[in-house]
Amino acid sequence: MDAIMRDVRWLGFDWGAHLYHASDYFDQLYEWAIQLIKAGRAYVDDLTADEMRETRGTLTQPGSESPCRNRSVEENLDLFERMRRGEFPDGTKTLRAKIDMAAGNVNLRDPVMYRIRKTGHQRTGDKWCLYPMYDWAHGQSDSIERVTHSLCTLEYEDHRPLYDWYLDALGIYHPRQIEFARLNLSHTVMSKRKLLTLVEEGAVSGWDDPRMPTLAGLRRRGYTPESVRDFCERVGIAKADNLVDVALLEHCLREDLNKRALRRMAVLRPLKLVVENYPEGQVEALEAVNNPEDPSAGTRQVPFSRVLYIEQDDFREVPPPKYFRLSPGVEVRLRWAYLVKCTGVAKDPRTGEITEVRCTYDPESRGADSRGRKVKGTIHWVSAAHAADAEVRLYEHLFSVPKPDEAEDPKSVLNPTSLEVLRASKLELSLKDAAPESRFQFERQGYFVADSKNSSPGRLVFNRTVGLRDTWAKIEKA
RNA sequence: UGGGGCGUGGCCAAGCGGUAAGGCGCGGGACUUUGGAUCCCGUAUUCGGGGGUUCGAAUCCUCCCGCCCCAACCA
Numbered sequence: 001m002d003a004i005m006r007d008v009r010w011l012g013f014d015w016g017a018h019l020y021h022a023s024d025y026f027d028q029l030y031e032w033a034i035q036l037i038k039a040g041r042a043y044v045d046d047l048t049a050d051e052m053r054e055t056r057g058t059l060t061q062p063g064s065e066s067p068c069r070n071r072s073v074e075e076n077l078d079l080f081e082r083m084r085r086g087e088f089p090d091g092t093k094t095l096r097a098k099i100d101m102a103a104g105n106v107n108l109r110d111p112v113m114y115r116i117r118k119t120g121h122q123r124t125g126d127k128w129c130l131y132p133m134y135d136w137a138h139g140q141s142d143s144i145e146r147v148t149h150s151l152c153t154l155e156y157e158d159h160r161p162l163y164d165w166y167l168d169a170l171g172i173y174h175p176r177q178i179e180f181a182r183l184n185l186s187h188t189v190m191s192k193r194k195l196l197t198l199v200e201e202g203a204v205s206g207w208d209d210p211r212m213p214t215l216a217g218l219r220r221r222g223y224t225p226e227s228v229r230d231f232c233e234r235v236g237i238a239k240a241d242n243l244v245d246v247a248l249l250e251h252c253l254r255e256d257l258n259k260r261a262l263r264r265m266a267v268l269r270p271l272k273l274v275v276e277n278y279p280e281g282q283v284e285a286l287e288a289v290n291n292p293e294d295p296s297a298g299t300r301q302v303p304f305s306r307v308l309y310i311e312q313d314d315f316r317e318v319p320p321p322k323y324f325r326l327s328p329g330v331e332v333r334l335r336w337a338y339l340v341k342c343t344g345v346a347k348d349p350r351t352g353e354i355t356e357v358r359c360t361y362d363p364e365s366r367g368a369d370s371r372g373r374k375v376k377g378t379i380h381w382v383s384a385a386h387a388a389d390a391e392v393r394l395y396e397h398l399f400s401v402p403k404p405d406e407a408e409d410p411k412s413v414l415n416p417t418s419l420e421v422l423r424a425s426k427l428e429l430s431l432k433d434a435a436p437e438s439r440f441q442f443e444r445q446g447y448f449v450a451d452s453k454n455s456s457p458g459r460l461v462f463n464r465t466v467g468l469r470d471t472w473a474k475i476e477k478a
Numbered sequence: 479u480g481g482g483g484c485g486u487g488g489c490c491a492a493g494c495g496g497u498a499a500g501g502c503g504c505g506g507g508a509c510u511u512u513g514g515a516u517c518c519c520g521u522a523u524u525c526g527g528g529g530g531u532u533c534g535a536a537u538c539c540u541c542c543c544g545c546c547c548c549a550a551c552c553a
Contacts, residue, residue, distance in 0.1 A: 049551050059549055060480045094551055104481035106549050115551035134553045158482055158548050179483085181546095186489080234501055236491050238484095241546055245489045248502045258515060293515065324513065333511050367511090378511045402489095444512045472513045 001122075007215035012225045022137045023123040025144055029132050030084070032140060032170055033095060033113060037076045041169050042113060043069055044079040045096045052094075055101075056109050062102035063109045069098065083116060086129045090116050097136075099165065107162045111135055139163040142175040150177045154239065183235060184243045187397035188213045189404055203414060204398070208453075210463050211398040211418050221395065222439055222449030222465030227256040243403065250466050257439065257447045257465070262290045262297060265335065265380040266427045266442040266462075268392055270309040272356035273381065276343065278306040283386070286366070288336040300430055303386040304337050309426045314379040315357050317345060322475055324377035326357065333378040335443065339365035380443045387426035390460035392448070394420040425462075433457040444468065 008015075036042035045068045047055065057063030071079075083093055095114040103109055113136040118129045138159075142150045150163075157179045167174045184190055189198075190213060198204050198212075208216035218228060231252040235244050265288075283305045291297035310326070319327040326332050331341040338361040346356045365373070398404075400415040407413045431440070434450045434457070441447050446467035455461035 045551095047551095052551075053549075056549060058480085062480085063549090091551065106481075108481095109549085112551050117551085131551095133551075138553090154483070155547060156553095160482090181484085234490080236501095238491070240484055240491090242490060245502065248490070251502060254514090263512075292512085322513090335511065337511095339511095375511080377513075380512075441512085441514085444514070446514095468512075468514050470513075475513080 003216070007219075010219055010225055011215060012229060020141070020145055021123055022132075022141050023121060025137070025141055026124060026128060026132070028144065029137060029140055030130075032172075033080070033136075034077065036097065036113075036169060037080060037095075038073055039169070040073060040098070042076070042095055042097050043071050044076050044083065045069075045094050045110075045112075046092070047094075049091060052112075056106065057101070059106070065101050066096070066110070069110070080114075083114070084128075084130050086118065088116055090118055092116065097162075097166070097169075099162075105158055105161055107135070107158055108165070111162060135159055135162050136166065139167050139175065139177070140170070140172070142177075143167060143173045146173065147175045150175050152177060152179055153182045154179050179239070180237050181239050181241055183232070184241075185213055185249065186243055186246045186402040187399050187404070188246065189399070189410065194405075194410065197410075198398075201411070203411070210393070210395050220449075220452055220463070222447060222463055223253055224256050224260075224439075227253040230256065245402075246397065253466050254447070254469070257441065259293050260291075261439050261441040261447055263288075263292070263443050264428050264431055264440045265302065265382055266390075266392075266425060266431070266445070266448070267309040267311055267380070267382045267387075268394075268422055268425045268442075268445065269312040270382075270424065270426050271312045271315055271354070272384065273308045273310045273315075273340075274356055274358050275306050275308065275340065275361050276358055277360045280306055282306065283383070286336050302336060302428055302430070303383045305383045305385055307384040308334075308381045309384055309387065310357070310379055310381050315342075315345075315354070317354065320476065324472075325379055326359075326377070331373075331375055333365075333375050334361075335378050335380045337366065337381070338362060339373065339375055382426045382428055384426070386429045388429055388432040388460060390425045390427050390431070390462055392422040392425040392462045392464065393451070394422065394464045427460065427462075431460065434460060434462075439465065441468075 033042060045052070045066050047066050047068070055064045055066060079093065080095055082088065083095070093116060094112045096110045096112055099108045099110055101109045112133050114130050114132055116129060117131050120126045121128065121131070156177065160177050160179070163177050164174070182190070189195060195207070195212065195214065199206060204211055207214055208220045210217055210221035231249045234248065234252065283303050285301035286304050287299050288302050289299055314325040316323055316325065316327045319325075319330070324332075326340075326342050328342050328344060331339055334340050340359045340361045342357060342359045344358050345354045346358065347353060348355050396418050397415055398418050399410070399413050401407065401413045404410045404413050434440070434455070436450050436452045436455050439447060439449045447465040448462040449465050451461040451463050
């Protein structure tokens with residue numbers, strides 16, 4: 001209950017003084033039950049659960065009436081009172097509405113209103129050993145609360161006739177129940193049962209794992225409540241079964257974060273870059289814009305020096321067609337800094353692995369493109385001597401297919417790369433004291449959030465909320 | 479003839495008798511010190527299918543097809 005309230009608040013809603021519990025109405029419900037008994041519209045039944053199932057009939061055959069169905073009002077009143085006093089064991093008696101055992105709608109075949117449960121209740125303690133069924137509590141609670149429209153999902157359409165029947169039989173204020181389709185998201189599962197399985201089998205770390213479609217999961221992943229609300233508004237609400245593409249959720253997220261997230265430079269998979277003609281030991285502070293979408297976000301200083309880290313993906317010894325990043329002989333812009341031209345690489349003599357890239361810079365090219373020289377690419381970097389170390393968790397969709405619900409075995413379509421952990425990332429120094437849950441855009445890569453549970457200024461852990469749109473990835477694939 | 483509901487482009491979704499909104503996605507272009515953002519342009523002769531009514535139908539009638547939900551002393 002606390003978790004629900006916390007999540008609802010996070011989403012941006014507040015019920016004010018209107019926090020209601022059906023248990024607040026137990027006394028009223030009990031009195032109404034007596035009213036129905038007196039009206040000959042409810043009776044105490046001795047049938048066991050099994051017997052009740054057997055006499056309910058099937059979807060195509062009517063059920064049969066219980067032998068207890070025609071007890072006198074006096075006997076029913078007496079029995080019901082004794083049920084309340086705890087004279088009978090669990091499961092031995094129920095109170096049923098007398099409706100129609102031959103109804104096409106199974107919910108109307110004398111539904112159970114009360115069953116005996118000698119257990120305590122989180123709010124009413126041990127006051128009751130009789131508890132109302134959902135259908136018997138729902139409409140009446142709405143009525144007490146003077147709800148005008150009671151919204152719920154499609155499964156309850158079959159329950160509406162019962163909802164209406166109780167209200168009419170009691171002759172009380174009659175709210176209107178309206179059903180809508182639930183929202184289904186692609187590349188994940190939404191049912192509580194299936195999510196529980198993921199948690200229990202260890203496919204995820206818990207209900208708040210950043211890959212879970214729960215509010216707690218979305219929050220930990222770095223989603224903003226505003227983007228979730230915007231998403232819901234755009235999806236709309238209707239009665240047709242649906243499967244909304246998770247790409248729409250991600251679009252809403254990017255749109256929101258693009259306006260608000262401060263930009264930072266972070267090298268996820270570091271590759272050393274040595275600027276050969278930059279003076280050894282020299283350090284200069286370069287000005288960088290915090291958010292080009294929001295001038296009021298201001299600027300910051302980032303340290304530049306001779307040895308830097310760049311992204312492994314931003315260098316290719318043999319560049320493929322349309323590759324705009326660094327490669328031997330090619331010049332690129334170091335974001336917020338200088339134009340730099342690759343002069344060669346150093347390799348591990350044994351493995352042949354590239355250990356560092358070398359280049360020269362043009363001292364006149366600082367900041368703006370002063371010489372009018374056009375360069376194809378701009379890459380991000382971090383000064384090696386001024387970097388903050390961090391663990392970065394790269395998340396993707398939990399399932400690799402749009403409809404895991406349709407898979408024979410959901411486990412077989414789990415995305416094996418839904419989480420990749422990078423333990424040696426290098427971040428711009430200004431990220432050193434990032435507070436848990438603070439969000440940033442790591443330029444050219446995506447939006448990231450400092451993990452709420454595992455990150456601290458001393459040991460940074462960032463979760464990738466969502467990547468930036470990646471046109472290059474599409475070109476490279478083609 | 480158990481009962482209830484739904485079918486509009488790849489995914490959502492307006493429209494409810496006057497001649498198919500919008501968003502996402504996708505394709506193309508402009509611009510760009512994020513291959514980001516932004517900005518243009520394109521993307522259903524047709525509304526599950528057949529008949530019918532009408533000057534005119536996605537919208538009305540009718541038959542058919544398909545999909546979803548219901549037989550807890552769960553919610």
